[in-house]
Amino acid sequence: MYLKQWCFIIGNSAVPKKGGTLVYGRGGDSVKLDPINVTDGESLRVTHQIFDTLVKYRENNTEVVPNLATSWTVSKDQKVWTFRLRKGVKFHDGTEFDAEAVKFNFDRWMDEKNPYHFGGEFEYWGYMFGGFPGVVKSVTVVDKYTIRFTLERPLAPFLSNLAMTPFAIASPTAIKKYKEDFFKNPVGTGAFKFVSWTKGDKIVLEANKNYWDGAPYLDRVIFRSIPDNSARFMELEAGTIDLMDVVNPEDVERAKANPNLQIILRPSLNVGYLAMNMDKKPFDDIRVRLAINYAINKKALVEAFYGKGLAIVAKNPIPPSLWGYNDKIEDYPYDPAKAKELLKEAGYPNGFKTTLWAMPVPRPYNPQPRKLAEAVQSYLKAVGIDAEIVTYDWGTYLQKTENGEHDMAFLGWIGDNGDPDNFFYVLLDKDNAVKGSAGNIAFYRSDELHEILIKAQTISDKRERAKLYEKACEIVHRDAPWVIIAHTTPPVVAKKTVHNYKPHPTGSEPLYRVWKE
Amino acid sequence: MNEEKRYSQTLWKRAFSRFKKHKTGIVGGILLFIFIFSAIFAEYISPYDPIAQNLEDRLQPPSLKHPFGTDYAGRDVFSRILYGTRISLTVGFISVALALIIGTLLGASAGYLGGWWDILIMRLIDIMLAFPAILLAIGIMAILGPKLTNAMIAVGIVAIPNYTRIIRATILSIKNKDFVDAARALGISPIRILFRHILPNCLAPIIVQATLGIASAILEAAGLSFLGLGAQPPTPEWGAMLSESRQYLRYAPWTVFFPGMAIMTLVLAFNLFGDALRDVLDPRYYR
Numbered sequence: 001m002y003l004k005q006w007c008f009i010i011g012n013s014a015v016p017k018k019g020g021t022l023v024y025g026r027g028g029d030s031v032k033l034d035p036i037n038v039t040d041g042e043s044l045r046v047t048h049q050i051f052d053t054l055v056k057y058r059e060n061n062t063e064v065v066p067n068l069a070t071s072w073t074v075s076k077d078q079k080v081w082t083f084r085l086r087k088g089v090k091f092h093d094g095t096e097f098d099a100e101a102v103k104f105n106f107d108r109w110m111d112e113k114n115p116y117h118f119g120g121e122f123e124y125w126g127y128m129f130g131g132f133p134g135v136v137k138s139v140t141v142v143d144k145y146t147i148r149f150t151l152e153r154p155l156a157p158f159l160s161n162l163a164m165t166p167f168a169i170a171s172p173t174a175i176k177k178y179k180e181d182f183f184k185n186p187v188g189t190g191a192f193k194f195v196s197w198t199k200g201d202k203i204v205l206e207a208n209k210n211y212w213d214g215a216p217y218l219d220r221v222i223f224r225s226i227p228d229n230s231a232r233f234m235e236l237e238a239g240t241i242d243l244m245d246v247v248n249p250e251d252v253e254r255a256k257a258n259p260n261l262q263i264i265l266r267p268s269l270n271v272g273y274l275a276m277n278m279d280k281k282p283f284d285d286i287r288v289r290l291a292i293n294y295a296i297n298k299k300a301l302v303e304a305f306y307g308k309g310l311a312i313v314a315k316n317p318i319p320p321s322l323w324g325y326n327d328k329i330e331d332y333p334y335d336p337a338k339a340k341e342l343l344k345e346a347g348y349p350n351g352f353k354t355t356l357w358a359m360p361v362p363r364p365y366n367p368q369p370r371k372l373a374e375a376v377q378s379y380l381k382a383v384g385i386d387a388e389i390v391t392y393d394w395g396t397y398l399q400k401t402e403n404g405e406h407d408m409a410f411l412g413w414i415g416d417n418g419d420p421d422n423f424f425y426v427l428l429d430k431d432n433a434v435k436g437s438a439g440n441i442a443f444y445r446s447d448e449l450h451e452i453l454i455k456a457q458t459i460s461d462k463r464e465r466a467k468l469y470e471k472a473c474e475i476v477h478r479d480a481p482w483v484i485i486a487h488t489t490p491p492v493v494a495k496k497t498v499h500n501y502k503p504h505p506t507g508s509e510p511l512y513r514v515w516k517e
Numbered sequence: 518m519n520e521e522k523r524y525s526q527t528l529w530k531r532a533f534s535r536f537k538k539h540k541t542g543i544v545g546g547i548l549l550f551i552f553i554f555s556a557i558f559a560e561y562i563s564p565y566d567p568i569a570q571n572l573e574d575r576l577q578p579p580s581l582k583h584p585f586g587t588d589y590a591g592r593d594v595f596s597r598i599l600y601g602t603r604i605s606l607t608v609g610f611i612s613v614a615l616a617l618i619i620g621t622l623l624g625a626s627a628g629y630l631g632g633w634w635d636i637l638i639m640r641l642i643d644i645m646l647a648f649p650a651i652l653l654a655i656g657i658m659a660i661l662g663p664k665l666t667n668a669m670i671a672v673g674i675v676a677i678p679n680y681t682r683i684i685r686a687t688i689l690s691i692k693n694k695d696f697v698d699a700a701r702a703l704g705i706s707p708i709r710i711l712f713r714h715i716l717p718n719c720l721a722p723i724i725v726q727a728t729l730g731i732a733s734a735i736l737e738a739a740g741l742s743f744l745g746l747g748a749q750p751p752t753p754e755w756g757a758m759l760s761e762s763r764q765y766l767r768y769a770p771w772t773v774f775f776p777g778m779a780i781m782t783l784v785l786a787f788n789l790f791g792d793a794l795r796d797v798l799d800p801r802y803y804r
Contacts, residue, residue, distance in 0.1 A: 230764035250768045300572035304589070371761070374750045375590055378570040389750055 016499065016515040021220040024511075025232045025241035028361035029200050029225040031395045032183035035168045036109050037120025039127075039439070040398060041363065041414055044165040045508040046203055046223055050092075051168030051188030054083060054102070055159060059502050059509070060267065062418025064163050068097065068189065069147075078154035078460060085145040089212045091171035092193045099141040104172040106139040106149075116175055119183055121437040123402070124166035127426040129155075154458045156465060160417035165508055191216045191512035200225060207512075216512035229362055236261070236493060242516065243494040243501065246362040249307025255493045262498075265310075266490045268319050269505035271423065272365035272412035274376065274483040275442040279404055282352060289480040290332070291342035292408075295383040297334040301375055302486050305368045311488040316473045317423050319487040321505075323462065324420040324469025329477050339383045351384025357401065357409035358391045364490035364507065365412030372485075373410060401441045409441060414507035420469040425453050428476060444481035535797040542793020548786035556603040563596035568751040576769040586771040588762055590751075594772060597753035598779050604754050605783060608669050608738040609731035615673030616734075617727055620680025621716075627681070628688030629711050639685070642678045650675045650733075651740055658746040665754065668747035672737045676730055683726055687719040721798035728791035732784045739780050755780045 028042045035047035056067040069083040089097040108116040109125045110133035122132070129135045135158075137150045151158065161167065174187035186194050191213070192205035203223040207216045224241060226232040233251040235241045237258065245266075247255065255261045276283040276292065283289060298313045315331035318324060343351060358373030359366055366372060373389050380387045387408065392400060401409045416422050426432055430445035449472055456468040476482075492503050497517040503509055536542055555562055565583075571591035579586040585594035627638040645653065654671040661667035691697065692715060700710050739756030741747035748754030750761065755776045762772035 228764070230766070248764055250765065254767070297572070304572045304575055370750075371589060374761075375570060375572065378568065378590065378751060381568075 016217050017517060018217050018515070019219050020217075020516040021222060022218050022243065022498070022511065022514060022516060023222045023224060023241040025224050025226050025235060025244035027225070027227055027229065027232070027246045027363065028394050030197075030203060030223070031398070032120065033186040033194065033197070033203075034119050034170070034183035035166045035186075036105075036122055036124060036170075037183060038166070039123050040394065041507045042225075042361075042394075046205070047168060047186065047188075048165045048190075048508040049192040049205055049221060049511055050186050050190045050194055051165075051170060052089075052190050053163055053165065053168045054085075055163045057163050057418070057504065057506065059504065062160065062163075062269075062415075062505065064159050067163070068102075068169060072159070079151045081149040081151070081158065082142065083147050083149075085147065086212060087145055089189050090210065091174070091189050092187045092208060093171050093174055095171055095173045097169065097189050098144050099147045100144075101172050102147045102169055103139050103141050104175075105169050106136070108175070109167075110134065110136055110139075118180055121402075123437045123439065124164070126434070126437055127432055127439045128157075128161045128164070128167075128422070130425075130431055154460065156457055156460050157417060157419040157421045160419050160422075164416040164422075165506070166416075191510060192221055195220075211512065213512070217515035218511065221511055227361060229367065233493070236495070239495070242498050243492065245490060245492045245503075246364060246367050247491050247493050248367065249305075249310065252307055252310065252491050252493070260496055262494055262496050264492045264494060264501060264503055266364065266492060266503035266507070267505040268321055268487050268489045269415040269418065270365040270412060270490075270507070271314055271317055271319060271487055272363075272410070272485045273314070273317070274408055274410050274485060275401075275406075276408050276481060276483075277404060277406055277441070277443055278445075278481060279443040280407055282346065282348060283407070285346045286479065287342045287346035288348065291339040291346070291383065292380065292385070293332040293339075293480050293483050294335045294342065295339035295385070296376055296379045296483055298331075298483070298485055299334070301372060304375065305372050306486055306488055307367075307491075309489075310491060311486045314484040314487050315477070317428060317476055317482070317484060318420050318469070318473070319415070322415070322418070322420055322423075324466045324473070326470040326473035326477075328470075329473055332480075336379075336383050343383060343385075348384075351386060353386045353388070354407040355390045356380070356387040357397070357406045358389050359394075359410050360391050360397055361394050363412055364414065365486065365488055366410060367488070367490070369410060376483075402436060402438045404435050404438060404441070404443055406441070411441060414505075416506050418505070420465075420472075421453070421457055424449075424469065424472050424476075425457070428472075428481065429453050442481035444479065446475060446479060449475045449479075532797045536793060539793040539796060541789045542796070545786045545789025545791075545793060548782060549790055552602050552783055552786060553606065555599050556606050559599045559603055563593075563599040565593035565596040567592065567597040567600040567753040570751075576765065576772070578769070579771055585775045586769065588758070588772045589765060589769075592751075592753075594758075594775050597758060598755070598775055600753045601755045601758065601776070601779065602783070604665070604748065604752065605735045605739065605780075608665070608672065609735045609787075612669045612673035612734045612738065613676065613727050613730045615670065616676035616730065617680055617723070619673075620677045621684050621723070623677070624681035624684030625688060625711060625716065628685035629692060629707070629715065635685075638681070642681050645675075645678045651737060654737055654741060655744070655746065658741060663746045663749060665742075665748045665752065668738050668741045671741065672734045675737065676734060679726060679730065680723070683722050684719055687722055688715055691715050691718050725791055725795040725798060728787060728794055732787035732791065735787070736780065736784055 030043040030046050031040050032038050052068050054069040055064050068086050070086050072083045074081050107114050112132045135152050135155045137152050140148045142148050171187040175182050178185045191211045193208050195204040195206050197203045205221045209215045229248045232244050236244050276289050278284050302311050302313050315329050359369035377387050426439040430450050432439040433443045433445050452468050452472050456465045499515050501514050574587050575591040577587040583593050623638050627635040654675045657671035700714050742754045742756030743760040748757045758776040766773050
């Protein structure tokens with residue numbers, strides 16, 4: 001007993017221990033490991049370790065700090081950004097990181113005619129910069145360690161955008177070498193090097209001993225995908241994984257009682273929603289969309305499937321922690337009678353048949369997707385809407401919803417940069433309702449909203465912008481392209497022996513400062 | 518003709534009197550009766566709508582209000598099991614009927630005609646038998662798509678080889694018997710001989726196999742639903758109920774226990790009943 005306590009005290013001391021393997025249990029496998037060509041958190045969580053961005057966020061908020069770029073200046077008209085780059089940084093393949101490499105990456109992303117513009121749809125570039133090339137007019141190499149961006153118009157979230165995990169600098173040599181297979185052979189400058197990927201099972205990374213910000217404490221990180229939440233939790237209890245995210249509410253209670261486990265809450269920056277495809281009948285009719293909003297008891301859903309104290313019912317597309325949140329909005333109450341009435345008015349007195357797409361993997365904004373879908377199916381049935389539940393594997397699901405093949409589909413979003421623009425513009429603007437790479441899978445096209453969002457991008461006064469986003473909340477509430485379900489504070493459960501793990505609101509965090517007893 | 522009919526009546530009569538003395542058979546019969554009764558009258562017996570969710574009352578332990586408790590969506594487990602009986606029995610009967618019809622046709626033609634047709638059919642059957650049943654069923658489901666009716670078809674197809682082989686073997690042992698030769702000598706057409714004289718004599722083993730087959734069909738269909746390939750939510754299918762409730766195993770064990778028990782009891786009932794039928798119908802026990 002004494003010995004045990006003594007060990008405990010030593011173990012808890014602030015001196016980090018080197019070595020060891022961290023096994024990270026998660027609900028789904030990555031889709032690709034080419035950060036610019038994915039939109040899902042499970043891919044970005046891994047690429048975050050392998051690649052670095054020019055700038056990055058602080059460890060617990062979305063304030064921007066230097067990363068591969070050490071300093072930057074912006075012209076008075078907010079159109080020209082100049083970055084000084086870090087010297088002596090090397091990619092994992094030994095090639096040097098410099099301004100040419102940065103230019104190579106940006107040219108690859110923004111220019112559809114670039115010979116290296118392959119490997120996917122480059123969705124995030126479109127989402128954040130408004131198309132190809134979008135807002136960025138040109139990228140020029142000033143000298144070996146200086147790069148300059150010239151913008152078409154001021155873009156308020158420009159710097160925050162650059163800190164997003166997708167805009168990570170990859171080794172030009174590796175892209176040229178692996179071509180279309182780059183996503184299976186990622187090479188960056190990050191704290192961990194890619195070792196292997198067994199599809200559907202695990203991804204293994206090893207420490208980059210020459211990392212410019214100091215070698216990681218861990219020797220290896222293994223990302224294991226275990227789709228079943230309770231199976232994953234049992235593995236954690238058994239000790240075969242060190243850390244897991246997306247935990248069933250019941251299991252969180254159990255973890256609280258387990259002296260070997262700790263619960264770490266991820267700051268909330270997400271939204272889980274049900275999108276109605278407005279390109280398809282009958283969802284083009286506002287009355288039908290409102291009816292569905294009235295038909296669903298969101299409070300009961302959140303309590304049953306998200307867990308007490310782990311989520312709140314949502315009424316805006318952005319979480320309350322974000323500026324621009326409009327608290328004056330009054331959410332549609334649960335009122336099935338009103339829903340029926342609206343359906344009748346819209347010409348569907350006996351309801352209609354449709355499909356309800358359920359996500360195949362649990363995500364922080366939707367920890368129990370299948371059950372949530374079943375419950376919603378039941379609510380819809382009560383007002384006469386006969387919805388069949390459909391599901392696909394994760395990659396296919398995302399692709400098909402981006403193509404607009406669904407009627408109603410569950411999805412969610414974890415904010416990438418702490419700017420409301422990253423929610424509104426990506427998920428609800430008409431610019432991103434493009435079939436094939438849609439972020440706006442409700443295919444909601446409002447000119448009124450578009451005008452406000454573009455205006456909010458060009459001005460830099462935060463208070464002015466907040467007002468515009470509050471207005472945007474109103475418009476979205478009125479037009480109801482979604483049933484906005486929840487904002488969660490997702491729990492991560494880890495062994496007590498894991499130290500310094502700091503979940504970031506954006507959903508992925510660097511692991512090179514994490515250490516294990 | 519009359520002679521023959523009388524004989525078959527006595528066969529059934531004798532079988533019935535033997536069955537009455539078969540204890541485990543009686544137990545199986547009673548259990549089966551209860552299941553069939555509740556399947557037919559599910560609407561009248563079940564206290565709640567099996568798919569009506571009530572999130573406020575979720576995961577309630579068994580009580581007077583909910584004899585088997587409620588599941589994660591607040592649905593009454595008892596009502597769901599009652600309706601599930603209907604689904605499982607339907608799946609069992611329909612898939613076995615499918616297998617029986619196709620299997621009988623293939624087996625009878627193979628056994629009676631012989632020659633290259635026999636070789637062709639039996640090699641195809643051998644190929645089907647080379648796959649484990651559930652694997653073959655999953656393969657068929659992958660082609661047909663996840664749906665309860667497709668699960669019935671898949672389970673039915675998987676069971677075809679059993680019937681084909683039994684029928685063929687029985688026919689081979691009967692077709693050279695004297696009464697068949699006599700019929701042939703009288704100039705009766707081969708089809709008539711097959712259906713009037715040979716097949717009725719294969720009935721006993723088929724009935725036994727079909728009864729036992731229903732048990733395995735129910736089990737396989739529940740397995741497919743457990744894997745998400747069979748019944749789709751919110752259908753109260755037992756296998757699906759097990760699968761969707763398994764994450765609550767440690768917190769609300771009744772949501773898993775009762776569907777599991779239901780599957781086990783129904784399969785046991787069919788097995789007991791089928792074994793008893795074999796005992797009373799198999800000529801080897803006639804002594």
